[in-house]
Amino acid sequence: MTTQGAIGRGSWRRWRTVGLNLAGAALLLCGLTFLPPDNSLAEVRKSGVLRVCVPESMPPLVTDDPARPGYDLELLDLIAKELGVRLAVNRNSAIGADFNPRNWRLTRAQCQIIAGGVADNEPARSFLELLPTGLHTGWAAIGPDDMLSQGGGTAAVFPGPIGLDRLALSRYLRSKKFRILTIPAASQLMPALADGTADIVISDRQTLAALNSANAPIHWLSEKELGVLDLAFGLWKGDATLLRAMRDSHQKLISSGLADSLSTRYGTAVDATTGP
Amino acid sequence: MSKFSTLRRGIYAVWLREIMRSFRDRGQLIGGVSRPIIWLLILGIGLNPYFRGEIYGEVRFVIPFTYLQFLFPAVIVLNIMYTSILFAVSMIWDREFGFLREVLVSPMPRWAVLFGKILGGSTVATMHGLLVLILARFADVTLGWDQVALALVLMFLLSFGLTSFGVILASRVRSFEGFGVFSNTIILPLYFCSSSVFPLDPSLTRTQAAATYPEWLTLLVQINPITYAVDAMRGALISYSQFDPLLGPGIIAAGAVLFFAIALVDFQRQ
Numbered sequence: 250m251t252t253q254g255a256i257g258r259g260s261w262r263r264w265r266t267v268g269l270n271l272a273g274a275a276l277l278l279c280g281l282t283f284l285p286p287d288n289s290l291a292e293v294r295k296s297g298v299l300r301v302c303v304p305e306s307m308p309p310l311v312t313d314d315p316a317r318p319g320y321d322l323e324l325l326d327l328i329a330k331e332l333g334v335r336l337a338v339n340r341n342s343a344i345g346a347d348f349n350p351r352n353w354r355l356t357r358a359q360c361q362i363i364a365g366g367v368a369d370n371e372p373a374r375s376f377l378e379l380l381p382t383g384l385h386t387g388w389a390a391i392g393p394d395d396m397l398s399q400g401g402g403t404a405a406v407f408p409g410p411i412g413l414d415r416l417a418l419s420r421y422l423r424s425k426k427f428r429i430l431t432i433p434a435a436s437q438l439m440p441a442l443a444d445g446t447a448d449i450v451i452s453d454r455q456t457l458a459a460l461n462s463a464n465a466p467i468h469w470l471s472e473k474e475l476g477v478l479d480l481a482f483g484l485w486k487g488d489a490t491l492l493r494a495m496r497d498s499h500q501k502l503i504s505s506g507l508a509d510s511l512s513t514r515y516g517t518a519v520d521a522t523t524g525p
Numbered sequence: 526m527s528k529f530s531t532l533r534r535g536i537y538a539v540w541l542r543e544i545m546r547s548f549r550d551r552g553q554l555i556g557g558v559s560r561p562i563i564w565l566l567i568l569g570i571g572l573n574p575y576f577r578g579e580i581y582g583e584v585r586f587v588i589p590f591t592y593l594q595f596l597f598p599a600v601i602v603l604n605i606m607y608t609s610i611l612f613a614v615s616m617i618w619d620r621e622f623g624f625l626r627e628v629l630v631s632p633m634p635r636w637a638v639l640f641g642k643i644l645g646g647s648t649v650a651t652m653h654g655l656l657v658l659i660l661a662r663f664a665d666v667t668l669g670w671d672q673v674a675l676a677l678v679l680m681f682l683l684s685f686g687l688t689s690f691g692v693i694l695a696s697r698v699r700s701f702e703g704f705g706v707f708s709n710t711i712i713l714p715l716y717f718c719s720s721s722v723f724p725l726d727p728s729l730t731r732t733q734a735a736a737t738y739p740e741w742l743t744l745l746v747q748i749n750p751i752t753y754a755v756d757a758m759r760g761a762l763i764s765y766s767q768f769d770p771l772l773g774p775g776i777i778a779a780g781a782v783l784f785f786a787i788a789l790v791d792f793q794r795q
Binding site for chain 1: 544545548549551554557558561562566569570573574576577578579580581582588589590591592593652656657659660662663664665
């Protein structure tokens with residue numbers, strides 16, 4: 250046996266011990282990652298019901314038509330089926346009635362998920378865990394092209410329950426010299442345009458698409474200043490296991506093409522081209 | 526053999542000795558594994574209900590992350606702190622049992638001996654930090670390779686600085702027992718005052734600003750360099766920074782250079 254060979258074998262043995270020790274530590278930690286960090290999914294499975302809080306109506310995400318209940322509700326129903334539970338819908342008229350979501354009084358006891366117009370932005374992320382639904386929205390307008398680019402008329406605005414930045418919209422409209430007319434219900438937007446009360450109407454992109462029966466062109470307002478956001482399902486902070494399970498189920502629906510066909514059926518796929 | 530090659534081999538030999546000694550010692554590895562288990566799995570899950578949402582628009586912990594995600598980068602820093610600072614025990618050991626004297630009479634310059642030792646300690650501490658990354662899935666932190674690479678650089682620089690700091694402490698403490706007590710009185714206060722397990726900085730969010738903290742505590746957090754190390758790690762791993770994103774990496778790098786320089790001065794005196 251040569252001296253170099255013996256040294257080589259000794260060195261290999263030393264590294265083998267190091268490798269085995271490190272591999273053992275890594276394996277132990279890997280095993281621990283499979284422990285559930287909370288029991289939110291276990292509770293849903295135990296009760297057999299996935300409860301969702303939605304506004305009374307928020308087309309095309311939530312409607313009061315049983316044949317077409319809305320994109321969010323149909324998608325959640327498919328996710329619930331993937332999880333092996335039933336979807337229970339809690340329609341809450343308080344959602345969107347007030348600027349501050351705290352006043353909607355939505356609690357963990359009422360539902361595990363908030364849907365029907367949750368925008369994926371920093372304030373929402375501060376309060377909720379978000380699962381993007383694949384839809385986008387942002388401030389958009391229907392009205393004559395020249396009016397949108399030049400400004401100076403009356404803009405009827407329905408802010409809606411989606412947490413888009415209202416202050417940024419207000420600043421933008423003032424910079425364009427628009428007079429702002431706040432509209433309390435989405436259904437009053439198009440009549441305001443038709444009877445000349447307003448020169449343009451403004452709301453979130455999905456709401457305008459649902460109201461726009463005449464298929465008038467919808468323009469994004471300045472994407473640079475006002476942004477285009479993902480829409481999402483909101484889960485309570487700390488419900489990591491439920492979020493993971495829903496994310497996996499949603500991914501399966503995307504892979505199978507079911508999510509896309511749902512989006513096509515509701516006409517929710519919007520292009521993100523910038524407006525004037 | 527050129528002078529550079531001799532130097533490189535010398536540094537490698539000292540580095541290898543530290544690596545072998547640390548990773549063959551199962552006790553040290555158990556420490557590296559048990560800390561994330563205790564601080565992330567047990568403390569994180571235990572406190573999670575206090576920070577979770579119960580009413581929409583009303584939570585006590587208003588940052589766009591869960592408590593486990595917020596805690597995760599801090600636990601990496603904690604694991605590195607313990608491993609790096611306690612690495613200096615090996616310096617006391619070497620000094621007590623005469624090994625250090627034997628190395629110091631070798632033709633290797635002292636800075637190279639110290640550099641090899643600190644490099645070894647930094648490698649071990651970085652590996653302990655990497656072990657925590659395995660728990661990213663548990664904490665629901667999704668990591669890209671670019672994030673892991675950035676975190677790795679930060680971990681190594683932090684390990685280098687803290688190992689040098691441990692050497693400075695070791696040169697001032699003469700016994701194992703004294704060092705054990707000394708290090709614990711340094712590591713835990715530094716960790717708890719670093720905005721690690723709960724956000725102490727009142728400027729974090731408007732809601733949190735409403736909750737008043739005593740000024741002395743806020744001051745302690747702001748002057749604590751570990752605060753910026755934790756912040757840098759959060760920036761790398763969960764893209765969340767309380768302070769200027771360049772401040773953390775800058776302080777970590779400056780700390781590594783400064784502590785190594787002081788450690789070298791102390792080591793030259795031995």
